[in-house]
Amino acid sequence: MTALxxxxxxEAVETSEGVVPTDLVLIATGIRPNVELAQAMGVALGPTGAIATDERMRTNLEEVYAAGDVAESFHQVLKRPYWLPLGDVANKHGRTAGAVIAGKEARFHGVAGTAIFKAFGLAVATTGLSLEAALKEGYAAKKVFIKSRDGAHYYPGSQPLFVELVYEEGTERLLGGAVVAFGHGALRVDALAALLSRGGTVEDLLALDLAYAPPFSPVWDPLLIAAQEVR
Structure with a gap:
């Protein structure tokens, strides 16, 4: 993009390839951790460019802690440092650091990469790795995609819901997933996040006892339908 x-x-976006008529532009410029002060103090950065910390949010300097958007987290799927600058992660960082400073036993156990956003009436939730990211990391990854509903098909007001599962071929270990829905049904992604944090498999997902009532789910929850598609 060169101009609006x-x-x-x-009314239009000017790009290097030409002019595209439009009435809406979404700009995602990205962010970077503000670590200049930490660097000046001698605090070590990690491979992501954010401050390296251990599970107690300690840096390489004695009695110096880092929490929030300046600090790395441990990725539960990738098993390495990861930068996830989200409010809930920052709060957990801060709670862990505060508890440790106060002399309590506390650890931050990492992130699965879970996030959710709303675009107009559509909720999009993701966790773990996409298929593209998993393949790039060297996994023998595959995916399934299903369309279901957020309630029983006969229940008034039920709407479409979509699930994608990414898994490792052979072991069927879950690597990631996404849920897209017109409402709170997208929060089903949290069940996937819980499984990812424990190295869960497709079989573990199929074994879950998920809540059912016609206003909230089909008899077979969309997550379970997606898991069945792997087989």
């Missing part, structure tokens, strides 16, 4: 065009509102 319009009179009083955006």
């Amino acid at each position: 065009r319009g009179s009083g509102r955006v």
